[in-house]
Amino acid sequence: MSSPRSVAGRKPTAAARETKGWLGANRFLLLRRASQLGFLGLFLIGPISLWLARNGRLEQAWWPVKGNLASSVTLDTLPLTDPYMLLQGLLAGHLPETAALTGALIVLLFYGLIGGRLYCAWFCPINPVTDAAGWLRRTLKIKTSPTPPESLRRWLLLATLLVSLITGGIAWEWVNPISMLHRALIFGAGAAWGVVAAVFLYDLLFAARGWCGHVCPVGAFYGLLGKFALLRVAAPRRRACDDCMDCFKVCPEPQVIRPALKAAGQDHPLILSSDCTTCGRCVDVCSQDVFRLTTRFNRSES
Amino acid sequence: MTDKPDMPANSRRRFLQQSAAAIGGACVLGLGVGLYGNQANALAPTALRPPGALAEEDFLAACVRCGLCVRACPYDTLKLATLGEPVPTGTPFFTARDVPCEMCEDIPCVPACPTGALDHALTDINEARMGLAVLIDQEQCLNYLGLRCDVCYRVCPVIDEAITLERYHNPRSDRHALLLPTVHSEHCTGCGKCEQACVLPDASAIKVLPRPLAQAKAADHYRKGWEEKDKAGGSLIGDQIQLPVRGLDTGEAP
Numbered sequence: 001m002s003s004p005r006s007v008a009g010r011k012p013t014a015a016a017r018e019t020k021g022w023l024g025a026n027r028f029l030l031l032r033r034a035s036q037l038g039f040l041g042l043f044l045i046g047p048i049s050l051w052l053a054r055n056g057r058l059e060q061a062w063w064p065v066k067g068n069l070a071s072s073v074t075l076d077t078l079p080l081t082d083p084y085m086l087l088q089g090l091l092a093g094h095l096p097e098t099a100a101l102t103g104a105l106i107v108l109l110f111y112g113l114i115g116g117r118l119y120c121a122w123f124c125p126i127n128p129v130t131d132a133a134g135w136l137r138r139t140l141k142i143k144t145s146p147t148p149p150e151s152l153r154r155w156l157l158l159a160t161l162l163v164s165l166i167t168g169g170i171a172w173e174w175v176n177p178i179s180m181l182h183r184a185l186i187f188g189a190g191a192a193w194g195v196v197a198a199v200f201l202y203d204l205l206f207a208a209r210g211w212c213g214h215v216c217p218v219g220a221f222y223g224l225l226g227k228f229a230l231l232r233v234a235a236p237r238r239r240a241c242d243d244c245m246d247c248f249k250v251c252p253e254p255q256v257i258r259p260a261l262k263a264a265g266q267d268h269p270l271i272l273s274s275d276c277t278t279c280g281r282c283v284d285v286c287s288q289d290v291f292r293l294t295t296r297f298n299r300s301e302s
Numbered sequence: 303m304t305d306k307p308d309m310p311a312n313s314r315r316r317f318l319q320q321s322a323a324a325i326g327g328a329c330v331l332g333l334g335v336g337l338y339g340n341q342a343n344a345l346a347p348t349a350l351r352p353p354g355a356l357a358e359e360d361f362l363a364a365c366v367r368c369g370l371c372v373r374a375c376p377y378d379t380l381k382l383a384t385l386g387e388p389v390p391t392g393t394p395f396f397t398a399r400d401v402p403c404e405m406c407e408d409i410p411c412v413p414a415c416p417t418g419a420l421d422h423a424l425t426d427i428n429e430a431r432m433g434l435a436v437l438i439d440q441e442q443c444l445n446y447l448g449l450r451c452d453v454c455y456r457v458c459p460v461i462d463e464a465i466t467l468e469r470y471h472n473p474r475s476d477r478h479a480l481l482l483p484t485v486h487s488e489h490c491t492g493c494g495k496c497e498q499a500c501v502l503p504d505a506s507a508i509k510v511l512p513r514p515l516a517q518a519k520a521a522d523h524y525r526k527g528w529e530e531k532d533k534a535g536g537s538l539i540g541d542q543i544q545l546p547v548r549g550l551d552t553g554e555a556p
């Protein structure tokens with residue numbers, strides 16, 4: 001740490017707001033929230049229009065997307081299926097119909113080529129929940145106990161596959177808060193709120209970024225899937241870095257920044273770790289414009 | 303995990319410790335998930351699966367809980383189980399007493415299933431086996447009391463095959479007939495129309511149960527003499543001595 005500054009207690013967005021304005025300091029955050037809401041909205045148009053139609057306020061229900069994150073049909077033609085869930089089903093002993101296989105292949109290709117944990121940051125409905133817990137934890141300055149090791153999620157991913165194989169059921173679906181929340185919003189809730197609240201409280205009180213960063217095997221699956229994906233965050237202007245630590249404070253996976261920013265173990269400024277969710281929050285909060293969203297082939301520095 | 307060729311010994315130790323903790327944690331969580339799953343797989347007997355559903359164990363390996371069958375159902379029969387209901391969370395089911403299966407001829411819920419948890423080979427709804435109707439409370443069934451309610455029989459979409467009215471002597475009045483609704487397992491689809499229509503308040507006298515719960519299995523070595531006789535074209539034990547039947551041959555009541 002070459003230039004010590006008195007920045008320890010400040011809000012991580014404060015400096016960026018001064019240099020780039022409020023909009024510039026929240027660009028990716030706003031885009032992400034819009035993406036999350038829009039994505040959920042596509043699933044909700046059908047059920048809401050059905051409700052309106054039944055109350056006589058709409059001629060006919062319209063279903064742009066049917067189903068939920070597990071499997072869906074868009075405009076009655078495009079099938080999409082969660083490949084992680086289908087993999088568990090395969091191990092549990094069921095060979096699915098072509099619709100599910102095609103759907104899973106499309107999803108595999110998308111995240112495998114574009115960006116694995118893009119799913120976590122831009123589409124997953126649990127992300128706003130854990131983001132809110134993280135924001136509240138920072139605001140209230142809650143100290144958490146030691147978090148479980150970051151590799152737990154990959155072992156848990158392996159464990160869910162093994163449990164599926166042994167018990168002959170789709171193991172993670174007994175617990176998965178993502179599908180419970182998504183289903184709750186689209187099909188009705190039951191006690192699913194309890195599970196979502198548990199994730200929120202876990203991240204708030206027990207482990208910083210605990211769920212998405214250490215436990216969730218869905219994120220681990222998409223992370224591994226996007227190992228060689230195209231879209232990457234890079235630190236091309238890393239020479240301008242003033243060590244303010246703002247990016248580390250907001251990053252959901254802070255361990256991924258150092259190799260690119262400080263050239264630790266690598267020469268190029270690309271964040272290639274598959275843990276990076278490509279959320280772009282570091283691009284937002286950096287007052288020196290160090291970061292940029294780019295492709296894995298762009299190793300240029302400026 | 304980044305490769306560090308010159309990793310010092312104590313960070314290697316820490317790595318091993320953390321890995322051990324992670325593996326241990328994953329094992330405990332995995333075991334917990336497995337055990338919890340066993341319990342969470344319990345299916346209430348009043349919850350019936352959609353037509354074409356695989357046997358329950360296979361169904362749970364195949365169903366991704368997407369709800370596309372629910373959306374395909376034109377009668378709002380199917381629901382996805384929410385957490386806390388006595389049905390594996392997120393899986394589709396219906397409650398016959400509330401909304402039975404209307405047995406659509408094109409069975410829209412089946413082709414909607416992306417994984418085949420609802421078997422796409424089912425194309426004739428009469429071949430569906432969602433459960434089996436059982437006239438379970440004979441003490442309250444009006445037909446068993448000697449009345450002509452017949453509602454379960456009348457509403458049956460496979461009338462005169464899945465449910466027939468069998469005539470028996472009414473021993474109470476000694477001069478009337480009992481017309482007893484009788485379910486035939488080789489034709490009953492388990493749609494639940496009978497259970498929904500039963501005129502009794504609250505619970506129905508006739509209930510659709512999951513087939514494994516409703517049905518017994520004959521022991522492998524059991525043979526029915528009359529069937530064997532037909533197959534053999536005659537009695538298997540030869541002619542028997544005809545004993546006189548006393549009292550009846552005179553035509554007089556004893």
